[in-house]
Amino acid sequence: GAGVSQSPSNKVTEKGKDVELRCDPISGHTALYWYRQRLGQGLEFLIYFQGNSAPDKSGLPSDRFSAERTGESVSTLTIQRTQQEDSAVYLCASSPRDRGFDTEAFFGQGTRLTVV
Amino acid sequence: GQNIDQPTEMTATEGAIVQINCTYQTSGFNGLFWYQQHAGEAPTFLSYNVLDGLEEKGRFSSFLSRSKGYSYLLLKELQMKDSASYLCAVSNFNKFYFGSGTKLNVKP
Numbered sequence: 775g776a777g778v779s780q781s782p783s784n785k786v787t788e789k790g791k792d793v794e795l796r797c798d799p800i801s802g803h804t805a806l807y808w809y810r811q812r813l814g815q816g817l818e819f820l821i822y823f824q825g826n827s828a829p830d831k832s833g834l835p836s837d838r839f840s841a842e843r844t845g846e847s848v849s850t851l852t853i854q855r856t857q858q859e860d861s862a863v864y865l866c867a868s869s870p871r872d873r874g875f876d877t878e879a880f881f882g883q884g885t886r887l888t889v890v
Numbered sequence: 891g892q893n894i895d896q897p898t899e900m901t902a903t904e905g906a907i908v909q910i911n912c913t914y915q916t917s918g919f920n921g922l923f924w925y926q927q928h929a930g931e932a933p934t935f936l937s938y939n940v941l942d943g944l945e946e947k948g949r950f951s952s953f954l955s956r957s958k959g960y961s962y963l964l965l966k967e968l969q970m971k972d973s974a975s976y977l978c979a980v981s982n983f984n985k986f987y988f989g990s991g992t993k994l995n996v997k998p
Binding site: 778807809815816817818819822830865878879880881882883884 | 894923931932933934935938977979985986987988989990991
């Protein structure tokens with residue numbers, strides 16, 4: 775596709791259930807990021823993938839959060855045993871970092887997660 | 891740690907000029923980005939500074955002083971559609987660190 779695609783766009787889940795969020799980056803983009811944005815707040819870094827290198831997981835808030843990416847394609851962010859505090863918009867972004875460090879990130883529309 | 895500060899909210903009048911400031915203290919620095927985010931939408935790229943000075947792109951300009959850890963975004967000839975949140979982000983090698991964003995309200 776032309777842009778970063780995320781699914782689902784909205785997800786309502788019960789506390790304690792697991793959820794899986796999907797991100798399809800722009801074709802050819804080697805870098806992929808996940809961010810969390812709580813209502814009225816800025817973007818909180820979660821995890822970064824670059825090609826086949828080990829991901830940078832330093833932003834994951836707890837061991838309930840995990841993410842995978844196969845090569846330079848789709849990524850999934852999984853949240854286990856969801857809590858109400860996990861309610862937020864989860865944004866995925868990709869960038870063509872093979873052109874250098876400082877290229878802008880292109881964001882998807884996000885997945886709005888509501889834990890009830 | 892990473893610390894990026896922006897004012898929470900600003901209000902300006904259509905046709906006027908507004909300056910949104912950003913100060914940062916980060917463990918590393920490659921460049922500074924500004925993004926625009928309309929309510930309920932994804933952030934979109936506005937500008938990028940890697941060297942000190944002013945970068946101009948139409949109605950939008952961005953300034954950087956690396957020695958002061960300071961940047962600003964200048965919006966001229968404000969339009970109603972400029973009402974949005976403006977996010978300052980520091981690039982540190984492989985990561986972007988975002989501020990909390992400044993919500994700009996443009997009034998007629």
